[in-house]
Amino acid sequence: EAGVVQSPRYKIIEKKQPVAFWCNPISGHNTLYWYLQNLGQGPELLIRYENEEAVDDSQLPKDRFSAERLKGVDSTLKIQPAELGDSAVYLCASSLGREAGPYNEQFFGPGTRLTVL
Amino acid sequence: QQQVKQSPQSLIVQKGGISIINCAYENTAFDYFPWYQQFPGKGPALLIAIRPDVSEKKEGRFTISFNKSAKQFSLHIMDSQPGDSATYFCAAIIFFNDKIIFGKGTRLHILP
Numbered sequence: 001e002a003g004v005v006q007s008p009r010y011k012i013i014e015k016k017q018p019v020a021f022w023c024n025p026i027s028g029h030n031t032l033y034w035y036l037q038n039l040g041q042g043p044e045l046l047i048r049y050e051n052e053e054a055v056d057d058s059q060l061p062k063d064r065f066s067a068e069r070l071k072g073v074d075s076t077l078k079i080q081p082a083e084l085g086d087s088a089v090y091l092c093a094s095s096l097g098r099e100a101g102p103y104n105e106q107f108f109g110p111g112t113r114l115t116v117l
Numbered sequence: 118q119q120q121v122k123q124s125p126q127s128l129i130v131q132k133g134g135i136s137i138i139n140c141a142y143e144n145t146a147f148d149y150f151p152w153y154q155q156f157p158g159k160g161p162a163l164l165i166a167i168r169p170d171v172s173e174k175k176e177g178r179f180t181i182s183f184n185k186s187a188k189q190f191s192l193h194i195m196d197s198q199p200g201d202s203a204t205y206f207c208a209a210i211i212f213f214n215d216k217i218i219f220g221k222g223t224r225l226h227i228l229p
Contacts, residue, residue: 004160031215042206042219043161056214091160102212103149108160 002026004109006092012115018080021112025073025094032069033106034077035091043091043108049075050097082116089113120144123207123220131228136194138223140207143188147209152181152192153219155204161219164205165192197227 005024013019025032030051035043046065048056051072060067064083069075079086089111096104122141130136142150151166167174167181167190174181180193194201207220 040222042208042222043217044219045216048215056216093160098212098215103166105163106217108162110158110160 004092004094004107006090006109006112008112009110010113010115012117013082015084015116016081018078019082019114020076020078021090021092021114023075023077023092023109025075025092026107029094029096029107030072030099031095031097032075033093033095034067034075035093035108037089037091037111039088046077079114082114084116087114087116120218121207121209121220123223125223126221127224127226129226129228130197132197132199134197134227136192136197136201136225136227138192138205138207138225139189140191140220141187141189142209144209144211145188146211146213147218148212149210150181150183150190151208151210151217152179153206153208155206155222161206194225197225199227199229201225202227 007022032049034046036046037043047060047067049069052069067077091108091111093106093108095106124139152164153161154164155161165176165179167183169185172183178195183190204222204224206222209218
């Protein structure tokens with residue numbers, strides 16, 4: 001079974017440019033998460049989707065970050081414009097969701113490493 | 118505000134030795150305490166997890182010890198192998214909001 005797929009794996013852009021990351025979750029996983037992982041730190045949640053609904057976006061910097069999951073399957077995270085401090089790894093994860101019970105596991109993709117010059 | 122404090126930041130252990138990583142938390146609302154393993158270029162993967170009503174859980178060479186009164190928990194890797202070299206994250210979860218709070222990670226290196 002394929003895991004969580006993310007693309008691109010690496011992205012280098014100039015500051016003030018836009019950038020987008022794509023995630024395809026494990027088939028059948030209703031819940032999708034985007035995390036930010038800075039160098040030497042643990043991942044931090046940016047946004048969580050239950051199907052196509054963003055149920056927790058409290059940590060998403062809405063002035064420059066946006067996300068969508070239009071059909072409740074794959075998702076796109078966008079930054080516009082990018083700043084130097086946005087250089088990090090952006091991880092996507094998916095799970096079966098709360099309906100599967102409290103212990104359902106989040107499966108992480110390999111991430112997209114963003115470098116803003 | 119960091120809610121899960123992890124130590125040490127880095128750890129070097131001889132092959133065959135015991136690796137120990139410690140974590141502490143303050144929020145008593147946490148329902149579940151997982152440990153994740155992350156290799157370079159990969160996302161974190163669940164290694165082992167424990168509920169707060171259990172004091173110890175063992176899976177193969179990996180053991181979590183949990184002290185609810187002290188609000189501390191630790192990961193023990195027995196007979197550490199070079200393939201265990203990775204970054205390990207302790208974490209805590211509140212089921213109500215389905216949010217994982219990660220520690221800052223421990224970079225473990227096992228000497229061959």
